[in-house]
Amino acid sequence: MAATPIAVITGASSGIGAATARQLAASGYRVVLTARRKDRIEALAAEITEAGHQATAYALDVTDRAAVDEFATAFRSLAVLVNNAGGALGADPVATGNPQDWRQMYETNVIGTLNVTQALLPALTASGDGTVVILSSTAGLSTYEGGGGYVAAKHGEHVLAETLRLEIVGTPVRVIEIAPGMVRTEEFATTRFRGDKEKAAKVYAGVEAPLTADDVADTINWAVTRPSHVNIDLLVVRPRAQASNSKVHRTA
Numbered sequence: 001m002a003a004t005p006i007a008v009i010t011g012a013s014s015g016i017g018a019a020t021a022r023q024l025a026a027s028g029y030r031v032v033l034t035a036r037r038k039d040r041i042e043a044l045a046a047e048i049t050e051a052g053h054q055a056t057a058y059a060l061d062v063t064d065r066a067a068v069d070e071f072a073t074a075f076r077s078l079a080v081l082v083n084n085a086g087g088a089l090g091a092d093p094v095a096t097g098n099p100q101d102w103r104q105m106y107e108t109n110v111i112g113t114l115n116v117t118q119a120l121l122p123a124l125t126a127s128g129d130g131t132v133v134i135l136s137s138t139a140g141l142s143t144y145e146g147g148g149g150y151v152a153a154k155h156g157e158h159v160l161a162e163t164l165r166l167e168i169v170g171t172p173v174r175v176i177e178i179a180p181g182m183v184r185t186e187e188f189a190t191t192r193f194r195g196d197k198e199k200a201a202k203v204y205a206g207v208e209a210p211l212t213a214d215d216v217a218d219t220i221n222w223a224v225t226r227p228s229h230v231n232i233d234l235l236v237v238r239p240r241a242q243a244s245n246s247k248v249h250r251t252a
Contacts, residue, residue, distance in 0.1 A: 004054060005127075006078050007224075008032045010062055010116055011085030013040035015185035016135065019217035020082055025053035027225055029080065034060040034071070062112030072119035077126045080224055082133040083113040086157070088150040088192040102149040109153040113160060121173070129228050130173040133220055134161040138181045138236060144245040150192075165233065174231045176223045181238030182248065184210040206250030210239045 007024045011017040013035035025031045025048045033041040033055060041057035048055035060071055062085045086109040089101040117132055124130030139147055140154030158177065165175040182204070189200035204210050216237065223232040241249045 003077075004028070004030045005080070006030050006032060006075065007080035007082065008034065008075075008078065008116075008120065009082040009084055010034050010060070010112070011087075012044065013037040014187050016180075016183065016213045016216045016220075017082070017084040018044055019213040020084065020220050021055065022048060023214075023217045023221040024080065024082075024224065025051070025055055027221055030054035030056070033057045034062075035085070036061050062116050063107045065115050068115045068119045072123065075120060075123040078120055078123035078130060079127055080131045080133065081116065081120050081124060082135065082220060082224075083116060084133075084135045085109075085112050085116075086135070086153075087188065088147075089194075090149065091146040091192065092148075093146060094148040097149055102152065105149050105153040106156065109150075110156040110160065113157055117160075117164065121168075124173050125171055128172050131176060131224055132161075132164065132173060133176045133178060133224060134158075135216075135220070136161065136177055136179045138179050138238065138245055140179060141236070142245050147245075161234075165231075172228075174228075176232050177234045178216065178220055178223065179234060179236045180211060180216045180219075181236070181245070182207065182210045182242045183213065183216055185213050206252040207239070207241050207248060208251055209241065211237065 007029040009017050009021045012021045012033035021031045021033050033045055035041050038059040045055040045057040060067055089105055136157045137154045139151045140158035143151050161175055161177040184204050189203045193199040219235055219237050223235060
């Protein structure tokens with residue numbers, strides 16, 4: 001009997017990461033949930049297990065390279081890595097942006113993705129049929145005012161995905177990039193505005209049906225479960241109300 005394929009999801013404590021874990025588990029993967037908040041991922045692992053699927057929780061900070069390398073020793077073979085950990089801080093203009101915010105966004109979105117991908121690439125290759133998913137953003141494809149730091153980090157993540165795909169072509173590993181537009185989750189905007197729920201709510205004000213975490217997880221699950229010879233290089237997904245990063249239809 002073939003072993004159950006394993007999928008590692010970073011940033012799995014909430015939002016898109018948690019939704020992706022649920023969907024990949026339902027698709028037959030044993031999911032390994034990583035995030036800094038141990039209580040959250042343990043609760044999610046219990047939920048997935050109670051639903052009849054396989055899940056394990058592992059507390060991990062993707063910016064801690066020594067911890068990432070230690071985590072990677074558990075895997076001789078790995079089917080899927082979903083690089084979801086990341087996020088935004090602030091919405092200040094370039095002229096007044098906080099360099100520490102920029103540094104933290106770069107460390108989490110780019111260096112965190114680099115750390116985990118480098119550490120797990122041997123196991124993905126050893127599987128004979130591995131998939132790396134990099135969850136970037138439409139911010140990685142075009143700019144918008146007030147988003148300089150996040151846009152710069154996501155451009156870096158986008159280029160990381162493109163370059164990795166070039167460098168490992170011919171190996172049994174696919175590189176998939178999913179770039180969502182406006183997604184309303186319970187934490188993204190609130191974290192960006194440091195807990196200011198009023199500012200966070202304004203991001204989505206008047207927008208009919210922004211994307212949900214489940215919408216994005218559905219695209220990840222679909223891309224990962226395509227036949228092995230099919231690589232979804234880049235999938236951009238936006239709500240119907242959003243034409244670009246700066247063009248959004250609002251009803252009020």
